[in-house]
Amino acid sequence: MMKSFSTTKHATIQMIVGLLLVLSSCYAQATQSPITFVVDDWCPYTCEPHSEKPGIAVEVINAVFGKDNVQFKSMEWRDAINAVEAGQADGLAAALTSDAPFFIFQKSAITTSTICFFVPQTLSWRYKDTTSLNDKNLITVEGFSYGEILDNYIAQTRRTNKNRIVELKDKDVAIQRFAFYQASENNVIVADNRVFNHQLQNYNQYQVPLKFHNGGCLVGEDLHIALSPKNKKRSLTLAHKFELGxxxxxxxxxxxxxxAKY
Structure with a gap:
């Protein structure tokens, strides 16, 4: 009787150890290097990945997964979303859930992205709700999400009066934005507050300084890594590891x- 109990106990322990080894192996396979993230020029969240200040999201990703285990690919935003959706990369380094709602996100946010409206400093215009934009041209970036309320407004206005929605290409966004600023006081630039101020600071170092008035902001939205739905098992594992880290x-x-660095 004692021998049978001992044998059963030993077999149970072996089974548990075996299961743990299998789970460990699956985890290792699911997170094997390199882990690839796509970035666009959206500093200070995603800057030049190999620079001294690579960006908030890039630094967090490196800290969680280990710098040697991660690779970053740079491309324009719409191409980045398509690449991750197709499984050509593991994830977007920084995204709102509204950017790619069918992707896999970790529970907690890296930080908050606050979308604001910028006009020439000489104007007293303030954003109250979307009706404040009725006589304005809205300067946006192609493929970007600005949260549900503004995304709906942009989509509706594009159908009824498309000339009032200006979509900039993702390349050299800052130069395009500031060109529109100088073209008409009727133009309102919509952008993430941190990103806009970073671009303005860089621009003013080399050009005649421009001065803007922040006409108001939307409620901040959580910023996450957004993982590919193509390989769900791997993405769920990476999301869990990133959440813990x-x-x-x-x-x-x-x-x-x-x-604080940014």
């Missing part, structure tokens, strides 16, 4: 240090 960065103060 992000929580650790928050608790030990490292995330706050990264944000």
């Amino acid at each position: 992000l929580q650790q960065l928050k608790s030990n103060g490292e995330l706050a240090k990264i944000l």
Whole structure:
């Protein structure tokens, strides 16, 4: 009787150990290097990945997965979404859920993206709701999401009065934005607050300084990594690992240090 119990116990332990080894192997396969993320020029979230200040999202990704385990590909935003959707890369390094709602996201946000409206400093215009834009030309970027409310407004206005929605190409966005600023006081630039101010600071270093008035902002939206739906098992594993790592960065103060740099 004792021998039978001992044998059964030993077999159970072997089964548990075997199961753990299988799970460990599956996890390793699901997260094997390299982990590839696509970035566009959206500094300070995603800057030049190999520079001294690669961007908030890039630094967080490197801290969680390990710099040696991650590769970054640079491309324009619409191409980036298509590449990740097709499984040509693991994820977008920084995205709103409205950018690609069918992608896989981790639970917690890296930080918040706040979309604001910018007009020449000489104007007193303020954004209250979308009716504030009725006599304005809205300067947007092709393929970008600005949250549900503004996305719906843009889609509707594009159907009824498409000339009032200007969609810039993702390349050299800053130069295009500031050219429209100088073209007409009726133009309103919509952009992430951090990104716009970063672009303006860089532009003003080399050009005649421009001055803008922040006419108001939308409610901030959470910024995540967005993982490919093509390989769901791998993406879910990466999302789980990223969530755990992000929580650790928050608790030990490292995330706050990264944000403070930008």
